Amino acid sequence: MSSDTGVETHVGARHRATGRRMSTGRAGDKIFVSAARGSGILVLVIMAAIAIFLIWKAVPALQRNEASFLTAEEWDPNALPPRFGIAQLAFGTVISSLLALVIATPVAIGIALFTCFYAPRRLSAPLSYVVDLLAAVPSIVYGLWGLLLLSRHMEGVSSFLNTALGWIPLFGGDSPGRNSIFTAAVVLAIMILPIISSISREVFVQVPRANVEAALAIGATRWETIRLAVLPYGRSGMIGASMLGLGRAMGETIAVAMVLTFVPGINIHILEDGGSTFAANIAKSFGEASVTGRGALIASGLVLFVITLLVNMAARAVVARRKEFV
Amino acid sequence: MAKRIEVSGLHAYYGGVHAIEDISMTVEPRSVTAFIGPSGCGKSTFLRTLNRMHEVIPGARVEGKVMLDDEDLYASSVDPVAVRRVVGMVFQRPNPFPTMSIYDNVAAGLKLNGVRKKSSLDEIVEESLQGANLWNEVKDRLAKPGAGLSGGQQQRLCIARAIAVQPQVLLMDEPCSALDPISTLAIEDLIAKLKSRYTIVIVTHNMQQAARVSDRTAFFNIGGTGEPGRLIEIDDTSKIFTNPEQKGTEDYITGRFG
Numbered sequence A: 001m002s003s004d005t006g007v008e009t010h011v012g013a014r015h016r017a018t019g020r021r022m023s024t025g026r027a028g029d030k031i032f033v034s035a036a037r038g039s040g041i042l043v044l045v046i047m048a049a050i051a052i053f054l055i056w057k058a059v060p061a062l063q064r065n066e067a068s069f070l071t072a073e074e075w076d077p078n079a080l081p082p083r084f085g086i087a088q089l090a091f092g093t094v095i096s097s098l099l100a101l102v103i104a105t106p107v108a109i110g111i112a113l114f115t116c117f118y119a120p121r122r123l124s125a126p127l128s129y130v131v132d133l134l135a136a137v138p139s140i141v142y143g144l145w146g147l148l149l150l151s152r153h154m155e156g157v158s159s160f161l162n163t164a165l166g167w168i169p170l171f172g173g174d175s176p177g178r179n180s181i182f183t184a185a186v187v188l189a190i191m192i193l194p195i196i197s198s199i200s201r202e203v204f205v206q207v208p209r210a211n212v213e214a215a216l217a218i219g220a221t222r223w224e225t226i227r228l229a230v231l232p233y234g235r236s237g238m239i240g241a242s243m244l245g246l247g248r249a250m251g252e253t254i255a256v257a258m259v260l261t262f263v264p265g266i267n268i269h270i271l272e273d274g275g276s277t278f279a280a281n282i283a284k285s286f287g288e289a290s291v292t293g294r295g296a297l298i299a300s301g302l303v304l305f306v307i308t309l310l311v312n313m314a315a316r317a318v319v320a321r322r323k324e325f326v
Numbered sequence B: 001m002a003k004r005i006e007v008s009g010l011h012a013y014y015g016g017v018h019a020i021e022d023i024s025m026t027v028e029p030r031s032v033t034a035f036i037g038p039s040g041c042g043k044s045t046f047l048r049t050l051n052r053m054h055e056v057i058p059g060a061r062v063e064g065k066v067m068l069d070d071e072d073l074y075a076s077s078v079d080p081v082a083v084r085r086v087v088g089m090v091f092q093r094p095n096p097f098p099t100m101s102i103y104d105n106v107a108a109g110l111k112l113n114g115v116r117k118k119s120s121l122d123e124i125v126e127e128s129l130q131g132a133n134l135w136n137e138v139k140d141r142l143a144k145p146g147a148g149l150s151g152g153q154q155q156r157l158c159i160a161r162a163i164a165v166q167p168q169v170l171l172m173d174e175p176c177s178a179l180d181p182i183s184t185l186a187i188e189d190l191i192a193k194l195k196s197r198y199t200i201v202i203v204t205h206n207m208q209q210a211a212r213v214s215d216r217t218a219f220f221n222i223g224g225t226g227e228p229g230r231l232i233e234i235d236d237t238s239k240i241f242t243n244p245e246q247k248g249t250e251d252y253i254t255g256r257f258g
Helices: A002-022 A027-064 A087-118 A121-134 A139-165 A181-205 A209-217 A222-251 A254-259 A278-285 A291-321 B043-049 B080-086 B102-112 B118-131 B151-164 B181-194 B207-213 B237-242 B247-253
Strands: B005-014 B017-027 B032-036 B060-068 B087-090 B169-173 B199-203 B216-222 B229-236
Touching: A027 A291, A087 A121, A087 A181, A087 A222, A087 A278, A087 A291, A121 A181, A139 A181, A139 A254, A181 A222, A181 A254, A209 A222, A209 B151, A222 A278, A222 A291, A254 A278, A278 A291, B005 B043, B017 B043, B017 B216, B032 B043, B032 B207, B043 B169, B043 B199, B043 B229, B080 B087, B087 B151, B102 B118, B102 B151, B118 B151, B151 B169, B151 B181, B181 B199, B181 B207, B207 B237, B216 B237, B216 B247, B229 B237, B229 B247, B237 B247
Parallel strands: B017 B229, B032 B199, B032 B216, B087 B169, B169 B199
Antiparallel strands: B005 B017, B005 B060, B216 B229
């Protein structure tokens, strides 16, 4: 492997060298280079400014906090003395997003495979369009839909899951309800469906014809071709797509805030009413929050930011793990 | 292990485009038949009709008859997937599965055929790689990606993958056009060796190659721009290259056009 690295470094060095030589010093070049560099730096500056602002606002509230910020389940930053912790929010966010991902990913990849490989061409373009259109529906509409329509029908589904799979702690509990983390997860799943589906579709379309024909030529059926040539090629793309979906699910605010009924404390039984997430909590509480309350909410936002960052890093690690084969 | 191919009255189309017209020929088992002709004359298209790969292109269709011994490949009861397991194919550019190891590339077709036992997989993988003259070069790195091999090795890996499922016929679509002379020689040696077991059809732009490797040679041409490709002449290779019946064939092989 050391020889490979050697080659890479060598190529890298050559690229840098040509990169310098390509800049001829003409005015157009100079303007373009500074514009590009400026945009790049600007992103970093904005990110840093946001982080600094959030920390600056969060620290005073954290100093006044009487409870353990990371492990406490209560959220009373407006009380005196303020007591707040993110345990419940983190639980609700992670569980609802992961569940949404588990529901959405197979469906989204199924849609992408269908539009790419199974649907007649006349159907596949309109179908992709409609799926993409799901992304254009405002999240408040999803929230209304989830609250007014879906939650009513989720009652039966939840009771069924509770009866059939009640031995799994997540689906346990005595009173499966409508406004549960599970209902929120279903709404989230529909919301992240289009992004996972359309990115997967883009990846599948790019699978080289040669790979597909290689599979066909050894007598693979359509599904076997997908398994041999398409899915392995699209693997990192699908993981990336799922992670974007997960990011969106974790950050989703209003739809979740509308669906969930607030009940304090972590409840492992996700079919029962209650639960909250970082974003939903911020949306619900920010208006009536005191200065400390706002600081507390900002601190919780920071945590959400860190979790999202960790998810992305984990995804990159997964993608990079089998790089030798891609 | 090897079967005779008999083609009669075969036409192929891409949507509304008539690509090849009324081709009839017989390909003898355990022999190498080379297809030569200018670009766009339908050699590759015709080759792809022999394992029903032509029809995987949207809008493409085939008319006519291809008999493999006494089975019509285009009979309505025939599953194209089953045809491709009997008629293997090697492509112009080496196309090992990029995400698979050398071993898995060769084993891919076997696994499709339901071979699961590790010992029989090992055995056939080794046999196929040896059959493709690649075993000695890769036996110590079977778990490494197939895409990491050189172009010539990749092409031999693709041949190993094709022969692992023990096809009756091996179709090769310009298998050496992306390779250097040394690798080309290795493939040509391999073709000479494989012909004792398989019916081999090879499309080539290299007339020396056709003369070197094939027993029979078929010359294809088009009447003019936009017209379908036609089979001009098929005969023993020695005859095609020394004393062809058709003026067009002679013009082509002596380099007077094309």
